Amino acid sequence: MTQAPGRRPQGKPYRRPQRDPVRILAFEALRAVGERDAYANLVLPGLLKKAEAEAVKKGGTFDRRDAALATELVYGTLRRQGTYDAVITACVDRPLREVDPPVLDVLALGAHQLLGTRIPAHAAVSASVELARVVLGDGRARFVNAVLRKIAANDLDGWLAQVAPPYDTDPEQHLAIVHSHPRWIVAAMWDALGGDRAGIEDLLAADNERPEVTLVARPGRSTPEEIAASLPPDSTEPGRWSPYALRLAEGGDPAAVEAVRDGLAGVQDEGSQLVAAALAAAPLDGPDARWLDVCAGPGGKAALLAALAAQRGALLVAAEKQPHRARLVSRALAGNPGPYQVVVADGTRPVWTPGSFDRVLVDVPCTGLGALRRRPEARWRRRAGDVAGFGPLQRGLLTEALRAVRVGGVVGYATCSPHAAETRAVVDDVMAGGHAPAAELLDARPLLPGVPALGDGPDLQLWPHVHGTDAMYLALLRRTG
Numbered sequence: 125m126t127q128a129p130g131r132r133p134q135g136k137p138y139r140r141p142q143r144d145p146v147r148i149l150a151f152e153a154l155r156a157v158g159e160r161d162a163y164a165n166l167v168l169p170g171l172l173k174k175a176e177a178e179a180v181k182k183g184g185t186f187d188r189r190d191a192a193l194a195t196e197l198v199y200g201t202l203r204r205q206g207t208y209d210a211v212i213t214a215c216v217d218r219p220l221r222e223v224d225p226p227v228l229d230v231l232a233l234g235a236h237q238l239l240g241t242r243i244p245a246h247a248a249v250s251a252s253v254e255l256a257r258v259v260l261g262d263g264r265a266r267f268v269n270a271v272l273r274k275i276a277a278n279d280l281d282g283w284l285a286q287v288a289p290p291y292d293t294d295p296e297q298h299l300a301i302v303h304s305h306p307r308w309i310v311a312a313m314w315d316a317l318g319g320d321r322a323g324i325e326d327l328l329a330a331d332n333e334r335p336e337v338t339l340v341a342r343p344g345r346s347t348p349e350e351i352a353a354s355l356p357p358d359s360t361e362p363g364r365w366s367p368y369a370l371r372l373a374e375g376g377d378p379a380a381v382e383a384v385r386d387g388l389a390g391v392q393d394e395g396s397q398l399v400a401a402a403l404a405a406a407p408l409d410g411p412d413a414r415w416l417d418v419c420a421g422p423g424g425k426a427a428l429l430a431a432l433a434a435q436r437g438a439l440l441v442a443a444e445k446q447p448h449r450a451r452l453v454s455r456a457l458a459g460n461p462g463p464y465q466v467v468v469a470d471g472t473r474p475v476w477t478p479g480s481f482d483r484v485l486v487d488v489p490c491t492g493l494g495a496l497r498r499r500p501e502a503r504w505r506r507r508a509g510d511v512a513g514f515g516p517l518q519r520g521l522l523t524e525a526l527r528a529v530r531v532g533g534v535v536g537y538a539t540c541s542p543h544a545a546e547t548r549a550v551v552d553d554v555m556a557g558g559h560a561p562a563a564e565l566l567d568a569r570p571l572l573p574g575v576p577a578l579g580d581g582p583d584l585q586l587w588p589h590v591h592g593t594d595a596m597y598l599a600l601l602r603r604t605g
């Protein structure tokens with residue numbers, strides 16, 4: 125832009141807006157999420173590479189600190205969107221739906237810098253106004269300036285006291301605004317968790333934290349100790365619960381770990397590791413030679429199961445309905461020391477012989493409400509009606525999993541959602557419904573030795589705020605008839 129825009133105060137020379145690659149990148153990521161339903165974790169790597177290449181072309185740099193700040197701005201703004209929307213609403217004179225989405229994105233990014241980071245207020249406002257001048261034009265930049273100056277007049281606590289209803293008047297809406305979750309998710313999580321205010325507040329707060337990166341050392345191929353020894357001191361910590369886990373220190377990059385590049389290890393939340401480990405450890409009479417993973421894509425649990433099966437000489441069949449996800453499973457299993465097969469198959473119309481497996485994992489498609497830490501935009505995309513939408517598929521997959529296992533064999537029903545309608549309700553319905561083979565529930569909790577607070581049993585529930593894992597659910601069913 126070479127020409128001065130209109131309504132410039134007389135006498136002030138036109139100044140070109142300053143292009144800040146970090147803020148521009150963050151804005152582009154938010155636009156992609158808002159406009160194209162993109163996933164932040166998928167668009168960010170490409171945008172970071174582009175920013176780096178552009179910086180190099182101009183003889184500059186876009187270093188790790190820039191990348192970390194851009195990532196924090198995107199993730200933080202998306203996670204805190206509910207809170208920031210309430211604050212912005214209080215500072216504009218029209219309903220938010222009448223504010224253009226790109227303007228709202230700049231305002232939300234500015235609000236996050238002001239209320240959710242240590243960036244000084246003057247720097248947060250001026251960086252946001254410069255961004256607005258670049259991506260929205262000078263007219264709308266003045267609007268952004270005016271709104272952000274109002275926001276800057278208060279800190280986060282001050283704003284929350286103004287825009288959230290008192291807890292005693294409306295506890296769910298209070299928590300929804302304070303912890304930036306849709307109200308229906310607050311209600312559903314509270315139901316699943318039970319208990320008092322402290323538990324639900326801790327869970328919602330944990331959803332707003334960036335999860336640490338956890339590796340799984342695939343048994344028989346690597347150990348956490350070997351991987352730790354190959355990395356700089358103080359760059360890792362042992363897992364909390366899983367014997368296969370190794371946690372990377374803040375900022376650790378799994379792609380820089382040779383064992384990950386070679387497939388001897390992978391990136392996997394400890395909750396997922398524990399689910400696979402519990403199924404493998406379930407007591408079994410008779411043969412233990414054929415294992416099935418019905419919903420294997422992208423292959424995280426299948427890779428651990430295959431490695432554990434290999435130690436017993438057992439075969440793992442990994443099934444996945446989507447061909448492109450089945451290819452990811454093949455990649456995850458490549459080099460497994462024991463026998464395995466990857467098949468593209470619909471678990472509700474099985475291609476395998478009924479009763480032909482000893483252990484079956486059915487890690488069903490679900491709302492993913494237990495992994496909100498990882499997908500910052502997911503909570504705003506999901507709708508309450510999605511929960512019921514998954515129900516028939518979840519019941520169908522569990523029913524067929526029970527048909528696939530032999531009498532005496534064990535099925536693990538897993539979800540990465542703690543929503544009662546996706547967990548116990550599905551298991552109870554299938555066991556009582558009369559369509560699936562008879563089964564009894566096993567107590568899954570002793571199969572995770574040393575892991576506390578897994579619930580009343582016999583199924584188990586992990587929680588981000590208690591265990592530091594995704595909120596994985598597991599029920600173990602032994603076929604009896």
Ligand SMILES: C[S@@+](CC[C@H](N)C(=O)[O-])C[C@H]1O[C@@H](n2cnc3c(N)ncnc32)[C@H](O)[C@@H]1O
Nearest residue numbers: 419420421422423424425445470471487488489
């Ligand atoms: C929750 S994910 C499984 C995650 C996986 N177990 C892991 O640990 O990497 C559910 C998977 O089930 C697949 N799926 C959905 N419907 C299916 C069906 N009818 N039969 C088999 N797989 C299905 C989805 O494509 C998705 O990859």
